[in-house]
Amino acid sequence: xxxxxxxxxxxxxxxxxxxxxxxxxxxxxxxxxxxxxxxxxxxxxxxxxxxxxxxxxxxxxxxxxxxxxxxxxxxxxxxxxxxxxxxxxxxxxxxxxxxxxx
Amino acid sequence: xxxxxxxxxxxxxxxxxxxxxxxxxxxxxxxxxxxxxxxxxxxxxxxxxxxxxxxxxxxxxxxxxxxxxxxxxxxxxxxxxx
Numbered sequence: 001x002x003x004x005x006x007x008x009x010x011x012x013x014x015x016x017x018x019x020x021x022x023x024x025x026x027x028x029x030x031x032x033x034x035x036x037x038x039x040x041x042x043x044x045x046x047x048x049x050x051x052x053x054x055x056x057x058x059x060x061x062x063x064x065x066x067x068x069x070x071x072x073x074x075x076x077x078x079x080x081x082x083x084x085x086x087x088x089x090x091x092x093x094x095x096x097x098x099x100x101x102x
Numbered sequence: 103x104x105x106x107x108x109x110x111x112x113x114x115x116x117x118x119x120x121x122x123x124x125x126x127x128x129x130x131x132x133x134x135x136x137x138x139x140x141x142x143x144x145x146x147x148x149x150x151x152x153x154x155x156x157x158x159x160x161x162x163x164x165x166x167x168x169x170x171x172x173x174x175x176x177x178x179x180x181x182x183x184x
Contacts, residue, residue: 007131011170026156049176050173052173058173062131087172087173089168091130091168
């Protein structure tokens, strides 16, 4: 189990209130695999530094997740398949907690 | 020995250890902090300017690159337009 940080940029035409629930359905992959969703932080609408797929802004969300590598990989894959997801980034977070061997 | 003295022309060496604004670890999501390490064209400032240690400079550089990928920071723009 490892600590990951997943950042997602979503289509700005979405309603910001629907973001958290829809993100939550994605995160079920993590939960069913025995992982833990530690924090979901929806930053909200933000200007992009450059255009992504013709969008000048995006809805940012950062998710802290504690799970197996396969689970994040699957989460990232599923996010990428969704049309309203402009971009994702998965990074390890080693600073906050040392990885537990399991 | 004389070779080193010839290169000593820095008026005030060690300009600023800017990352010592109380940040022990550079967070790639801290856009406000990372902005300070970019020139107005969006290039990463050199160590000579930032006065960081190699380790810090590397941490800042990777953080900026990660932030760029997520459109939090700009990529360098070619020329001063207009």
